[in-house]
Amino acid sequence: MKALIIGGGGFVGPYLVNHLADDLGYDVTVTKTAKETLQMDKAKVVDLDILDRQQLDTVLSQERPDYIFHLAAQSSVAYSWKNPALTIDVNVKGCVNVLDSIRDLDYKPRTLLIGSGEEYGHIREGECPINEENNVRPGNIYAATKSCQNMLGKIYADAYDLDIIMVRAFNHIGPNQAPMFVVSDFCKQVADIEKGEKEPVMYVGNLSAKRDFTDVRDVVKAYALLVEKGVRGETYNVGTGHALPIQDILDQIISLSDKQIEVKVDPNKLRPVDVPIIEPDITKINAQTGWKPQIPLKQTLEETLNHWRAVQ
Numbered sequence: 001m002k003a004l005i006i007g008g009g010g011f012v013g014p015y016l017v018n019h020l021a022d023d024l025g026y027d028v029t030v031t032k033t034a035k036e037t038l039q040m041d042k043a044k045v046v047d048l049d050i051l052d053r054q055q056l057d058t059v060l061s062q063e064r065p066d067y068i069f070h071l072a073a074q075s076s077v078a079y080s081w082k083n084p085a086l087t088i089d090v091n092v093k094g095c096v097n098v099l100d101s102i103r104d105l106d107y108k109p110r111t112l113l114i115g116s117g118e119e120y121g122h123i124r125e126g127e128c129p130i131n132e133e134n135n136v137r138p139g140n141i142y143a144a145t146k147s148c149q150n151m152l153g154k155i156y157a158d159a160y161d162l163d164i165i166m167v168r169a170f171n172h173i174g175p176n177q178a179p180m181f182v183v184s185d186f187c188k189q190v191a192d193i194e195k196g197e198k199e200p201v202m203y204v205g206n207l208s209a210k211r212d213f214t215d216v217r218d219v220v221k222a223y224a225l226l227v228e229k230g231v232r233g234e235t236y237n238v239g240t241g242h243a244l245p246i247q248d249i250l251d252q253i254i255s256l257s258d259k260q261i262e263v264k265v266d267p268n269k270l271r272p273v274d275v276p277i278i279e280p281d282i283t284k285i286n287a288q289t290g291w292k293p294q295i296p297l298k299q300t301l302e303e304t305l306n307h308w309r310a311v312q
Contacts (some may be wrong), residue, residue: 002027003227004052004065004109006098007072009036011177012114016069016220024071024224029063031072043160050094056101067227068111070098073146075178077118080142081272091145092152099156099164110163110227113153117170117212117239117278118143128138128243129281132168132235148234157233165230167223170239170280174216174300175307176187182215182246186253191308193259201262202254205269207247210277212239215295225289236285240293243279252298256305 003020005013008030020026021042031048032038038045048059050072073091074080095113102111120130121137138144138262150166157164177184182205192198222238230236254261285291 001067002063002065003029003067003069004060004063004237005030005043005069005071005091005150006048007070007189008032008040008045009038010075011174011222012071012172012216013038014040014176015174015216016223019217019220019224026067029065031059032163034222050097051089053097053101056097057104060101060105064105064107064168065109068098068102068109069223069227070111070113072098073114074142075250077140078269080140080145080250084141087145090201091142092148094150095152099152099162102162103160105158108161108163110165112223112227112230113149113164114181114223115150115164115166115168115235116143116146117237117280118275119150119168120278121275123275123277123279128277128279129241130237130279131281132284133156133278134236140272141239147168154233154235163232164295165226165227165232166235168235168237168280169219169222170212170214170237170278172214172216172219173304175303177216177304182211183249183253183301184308186250187301187305188308190253190259190261190305191311193261194257194309199263200259202250203264203266203269204246204250205266207250207265207277208245208250209274210243210245210279212243213249213297213300214238214293215241215297215300218293218295222285222291225291226285229289231288234284236288237280237282238291239280239282240269240297241280241282243277244297253305256302
């Protein structure tokens with residue numbers, strides 16, 4: 001099988017490449033932006049701007065993949081508040097370009113669109129754990145763009161008979177994640193304190209919000225199973241099914257250090273609107289593919305902290 005990963009220069013891409021190439025024996029091609037540096041022994045790397053339709057047409061016609069994983073996105077909720085226009089361009093316009101380029105091919109590759117649990121937005125009492133049929137009420141700009149992507153994927157699957165599957169992935173974490181995301185941010189701060197590079201004070205945002213955290217290595221296994229076994233036009237939640245307060249995550253990370261650390265709220269880390277709880281029902285993906293997460297949260301936190309400890 002031949003796989004194309006669109007947007008492989010981010011956090012998830014290298015993990016997905018490793019799983020597809022090492023565990024499944026796929027022939028893998030990965031795209032990156034011209035500004036990114038990405039070297040992979042297990043995959044062919046090509047430059048691609050998803051806002052340039054001609055580039056997309058060229059890559060797809062040359063590679064002719066069996067499976068397409070559309071990972072390219074502006075994926076930070078916090079950054080989406082600061083730059084809504086860029087988030088919309090990449091997440092909506094870029095997705096439409098990908099879908100239109102696929103539509104013009106003379107065959108139908110199976111395509112996985114990666115959305116987010118943030119799409120559900122303001123979840124009402126009694127709705128958690130939330131399933132794929134629940135109404136979406138996006139509470140931030142990033143979530144709105146991903147909800148739009150999901151709707152477009154469904155429309156293109158139905159109207160143009162494209163083989164598209166949608167995912168709503170909840171928070172995924174692990175070593176090498178950028179520190180703009182909460183778990184990596186916490187781990188980096190602790191590592192910097194241990195190295196004596198900052199005062200023994202951690203700066204945090206809203207600690208009461210409850211989120212579902214899954215190891216990225218489990219997440220990419222879910223993606224691979226979905227392109228093999230998922231149903232065209234359907235959406236699948238990917239997560240652990242158990243939301244935890246951010247406070248609990250912080251406490252676990254601090255407990256992994258022998259330093260005495262003070263915690264202070266940084267107003268700059270607070271979002272204009274923050275959804276209180278997002279917790280998925282993962283019955284559908286489990287029933288369709290047999291997938292469920294395997295890696296314990298404690299292991300992921302330890303390995304993420306150790307990653308930052310090793311960074312010079």
